Amino acid sequence: MKLIIEKSREGRGCTILPECDVPVTTLPKSQTRSAAPRLPQIAETDISRHYTQLMKRTHGVNDGFYPLGSCTMKYNPRINEEIAALPQFSKIHPLQPQHTVQGCLEVFAKAEQYLCEITGMDAMSFQPAAGAHGEFTGLLLIKAYHKSRGDSNRTKIIVPDSAHGTNPASATMAGYTIVNVPSQADGCVDIEKLKSVVGSDTAGLMLTNPNTVGLFDKNILEITKIIHDAGGLCYYDGANLNAVMGIVRPGDMGFDVIHLNLHKTFSTPHGGGGPGSGPVGCKNLLTPFLPAPHWHKEGEGYAFDTESPQSIGRVKEFYGNFLVVVKALTYILTLGSEGITEAAQNAVLNANYLMNRLSDLYDMAFQHTCMHEFVITLERLKKEHGVSAMDIAKGLLDNGIHPPTMYFPLIVHEALMVEPTETESKDTLDEAAEVFRKLYHTAQTNPESLHNAPITTPVRRLDEVGAARNPRLKYEFEL
Ligand SMILES: Cc1ncc(COP(=O)(O)O)c(C=O)c1O
Secondary structure (H helix, E strand, O other): OOOOHHHOOOOOOOOOOOOOOOOOOOOOHHHOOOOOOOOOOOOHHHHHHHHHHHHHOOOOOOOOOOOEOOOOOOOOOHHHHHHHOOHHHHOOOOOOOHHHOHHHHHHHHHHHHHHHHHHOOOEEEOOOOOHHHHHHHHHHHHHHHHHHOOOOOOOEEEEEOOOOOHHHHHHHHOOOEEEEEOEOOOOOEOHHHHHHHOOOOEEEEEEEOOOOOOOOOOOHHHHHHHHHHOOOEEEEEEOOHHHOOOOOOHHHHOOOEEEEOHHHHOOOOOOOOOOOOOOEEEOHHHHHHOOOOOEEEEOOEEEEOOOOOOOOOOOOOOOOOHHHHHHHHHHHHHHHHHHHHHHHHHHHHHHHHHHHHHOOOOEEOOOOOOOOOEEEEOHHHHHHHOOOHHHHHHHHHOOOOOOOEEOOOOOOOOEEEEOOOOOOOHHHHHHHHHHHHHHHHHHHHOHHHHHOOOOOOOOOOOOHHHHHHOOOOOOOOOO
16 A cells, blocks of 8 residues: 555645635744645545545454453543534633633543542642653652652662553653562562562552553552552552452552553543543642642632642643543543443453453463453463464454454563453453454464464554564655
């Protein structure tokens, strides 16, 4: 398929600009381009066809089951889009005077109120644009807290090996040294190892819970106590909140700071790079450091704070990805407190149902009841029949199912991580179970066929090694 740039033809286009209705001004020469940007010149029909063609080459949540572990690819109710498209939300400008956007400020305030209620936190900032961005922001809060107390020796962040990969990356970016703690055979943090690494240099711990093997750490209260007793703070990676929202609250488990992935749990379509929202919530001891500006109630309305002397400052221009917050608030109000709890319960039920439908054939990395996702290990199948996690994943595509997350978490060999989400029916789960089972038998009887899968999709098996080693990320124009 040609790139849109390759379809460009000089002089072709589809923009008819209206007459200019404001005085024309000339920009200083230093601020003007020397040449026009090389944007594709293309007719509306061709643009429409180009993107429709592209769309048909991918698998979206509207095409079929999408059990991509660690990603919560749930169905996103259309009402979210309708509300976010209202001109009062979508046609505003971030520099408008505050009194003209009081409704939008109320969206922030209400979303903060409900999400604090759900997480057990005291305040929240919506500036971070994604989960990892939220982690980075949360770590800066921890750093500012220790600094404000003159505690400059705390240079280390403890990260269990079952944490999401972004946790150590964010902590490194925030200037911390990472201390890794292994998991025990049951997938939970090794408490004795944790005790042996904690100390006066511990700034905090980052816990992904449920962790990346789909388990709720049974020692969570002991973990937060160990860290607090050593003077550190506890960070909860709340990107997997879908399993526990409305049931338990990280704030009640001793966590001081959390990020959420609104674009996973609170139903904004994601994948393909955004937009996302990774709000950071914290307990009162950290609120003075939250990104500025935050808002406060003023008379009947709201106003942005003008002074936040201890704030870490801005982490994103303006106020974050506002429309994602609108969608999250719509979702929360649509479900209500009972619906939020039910969504988490069904997410866990669906994962356990599918796991049980498969566990007589496939080896589960951890045998016990899972939370919202579970991990299959194909190590044995690979040894005995040469069929890898990648082969099964590609075989699923031939059956209209998006592959689970592959080769993650890293602590499980030949991993397939399956997260069905709560929005799938029992029929869909049963159909998916049959496909998984069929592929298992194919792996034993005709493994070769799986090495070539997928064969029915518009795009066949890609050269992933080639793409990783020699990425072509920009178009080279002919001069
Ligand atoms: C547990 C966990 N933490 C953090 C992240 C990072 O979120 P993002 O991709 O929005 O940066 C993810 C991503 O899905 C995640 O699953």
